[in-house]
Amino acid sequence: MFGLIDNDSYLTVSDGRLCIDGVDAVELARSHATPLFIYSEARIRRNIARLTDAGGRIPCPMKACYAAKAMSTLGILRAIRNAECDIEVNSGGELWKALRAGFSGDRIIFNGTSKEAWEIELAIQNDVYAIQADSVYELSLIEAAARSLGTNANVSLRLVPEIESGTHSGLRTALLTSKFGMMPDEAFAAIAQYADSDHLVIRGIHLHVGSQNPDPSVYAEALATLGRFALRLGRISSRPIEHINIGGGFPVDHIGGTRADINEDQAAILSAYFDPAGALESAWQRLAAADPAAAEAVSKLTLLIEPGRSIIGDAGICLTTVRNAKSRPNADMPGGVDQWLLTDAGFNILLSMETYKWYYHLISAQRAGVPHETRYKVAGPLCDGGDVYFDIEGKGRLPEYRMLPAGVEPGEVLALLNCGAYSLAQASQYNGRFLPAVVLIGIDGTPQLIRRRETLDDLIRADSLT
Numbered sequence: 325m326f327g328l329i330d331n332d333s334y335l336t337v338s339d340g341r342l343c344i345d346g347v348d349a350v351e352l353a354r355s356h357a358t359p360l361f362i363y364s365e366a367r368i369r370r371n372i373a374r375l376t377d378a379g380g381r382i383p384c385p386m387k388a389c390y391a392a393k394a395m396s397t398l399g400i401l402r403a404i405r406n407a408e409c410d411i412e413v414n415s416g417g418e419l420w421k422a423l424r425a426g427f428s429g430d431r432i433i434f435n436g437t438s439k440e441a442w443e444i445e446l447a448i449q450n451d452v453y454a455i456q457a458d459s460v461y462e463l464s465l466i467e468a469a470a471r472s473l474g475t476n477a478n479v480s481l482r483l484v485p486e487i488e489s490g491t492h493s494g495l496r497t498a499l500l501t502s503k504f505g506m507m508p509d510e511a512f513a514a515i516a517q518y519a520d521s522d523h524l525v526i527r528g529i530h531l532h533v534g535s536q537n538p539d540p541s542v543y544a545e546a547l548a549t550l551g552r553f554a555l556r557l558g559r560i561s562s563r564p565i566e567h568i569n570i571g572g573g574f575p576v577d578h579i580g581g582t583r584a585d586i587n588e589d590q591a592a593i594l595s596a597y598f599d600p601a602g603a604l605e606s607a608w609q610r611l612a613a614a615d616p617a618a619a620e621a622v623s624k625l626t627l628l629i630e631p632g633r634s635i636i637g638d639a640g641i642c643l644t645t646v647r648n649a650k651s652r653p654n655a656d657m658p659g660g661v662d663q664w665l666l667t668d669a670g671f672n673i674l675l676s677m678e679t680y681k682w683y684y685h686l687i688s689a690q691r692a693g694v695p696h697e698t699r700y701k702v703a704g705p706l707c708d709g710g711d712v713y714f715d716i717e718g719k720g721r722l723p724e725y726r727m728l729p730a731g732v733e734p735g736e737v738l739a740l741l742n743c744g745a746y747s748l749a750q751a752s753q754y755n756g757r758f759l760p761a762v763v764l765i766g767i768d769g770t771p772q773l774i775r776r777r778e779t780l781d782d783l784i785r786a787d788s789l790t
């Protein structure tokens with residue numbers, strides 16, 4: 325029915341209504357109001373297991389660190405922690421949230437390009453597993469902070485090794501034209517410079533190719549880069565590193581069998597699907613065949629991964645209510661009109677739908693069991709012409725029309741699927757809109773409110789003049 329269901333799906337239809345882990349989505353919409361995000365803890369666990377399965381297929385130990393930027397509501401972070409997954413954070417704020425969710429420092433890695441003094445100090449004081457230094461300059465800041473605290477800091481170096489991914493240009497992060505990391509030669513020079521430092525322990529090297537990488541072969545390229553770096557380093561440095569970090573970027577299939585009517589390039593990115601553990605295993609096998617010495621160097625290290633989307637993306641849905649409807653003349657449509665539906669979920673809570681024209685499949689949660697064969701123009705609630713569910717620029721990156729049951733009217737509850745990542749985490753109160761509530765369906769099938777819906781007071785909570 326949805327085209328996004330696989331064998332171990334957590335989405336089902338019962339009495340014609342969408343259920344998530346057996347819980348009626350429309351009931352939840354009625355009790356908590358919409359828009360409403362609903363997450364499945366069972367699906368989160370299944371996704372983590374799917375990634376860590378690589379541990380048994382490659383010769384080195386593995387550590388998975390959930391990329392908190394994908395979704396960092398405390399209830400989700402706790403679910404991740406309970407699933408024995410570690411965490412990657414991108415700011416002092418996310419670091420603070422991770423600590424608050426119960427992660428100890430040795431389970432945290434700290435990324436980011438523009439770290440402030442207090443953020444570096446918080447990381448050092450909590451003895452995080454690694455502060456991932458973005459530049460040679462930043463290393464000097466970390467060293468100075470550790471010295472003034474009278475201790476040492478664990479760091480790893482973020483490399484920008486010129487690896488190209490077929491994903492969206494804004495999501496490619498390992499190219500010299502991107503804003504991230506340091507060039508491998510800079511990293512070698514920094515390692516030599518700090519070899520005798522009492523305050524910096526360079527524990528690893530890191531790279532992240534990009535998000536929603538459509539082609540698994542980028543992981544072979546990335547592993548080869550890290551392996552060769554580790555090998556060369558082992559030959560010239562007396563202080564060996566302990567880990568390599570291959571980043572995140574494993575894709576989530578947003579299209580499945582839905583036959584979304586979008587252009588080929590966009591479809592290739594958004595329908596990307598491969599087994600992450602298989603991709604890492606094959607990257608390992610390719611390195612072992614091409615460069616046994618580099619593979620040997622890797623086998624003595626711990627391999628870190630930083631998946632965000634592949635843990636949380638298809639573990640969450642967003643319920644939205646149709647609030648308004650209208651028709652507009654269109655001679656090409658049956659009846660000579662376009663039927664428009666205006667929902668309460670806009671790009672303030674699904675920013676990627678605007679920035680990257682990300683496709684989130686839309687169904688009726690209330691009438692999930694009936695054919696979805698009627699075309700609608702769908703838009704969100706914002707006072708912004710770009711707040712639409714189609715590609716306003718006419719480039720075919722989103723379908724012109726969404727397919728829903730006939731006769732959708734205001735009040736009907738719809739569901740956007742696979743939108744658990746980079747949605748609420750990027751949300752804003754633009755247009756004075758409340759940030760939505762979040763419900764987590766626990767492992768035992770019990771729904772729990774893990775974030776309340778905002779109120780009018782929340783709209784002015786940081787204003788000094790009230």
Ligand SMILES: Cc1ncc(COP(=O)(O)O)c(C=O)c1O
Pocket residue numbers: 391394412435497532534535536571572573574630631632633634
């Ligand atoms: C450094 C770093 N690590 C991990 C991730 C997580 O990527 P994804 O959510 O695609 O797995 C990102 C996201 O872009 C990132 O920038």
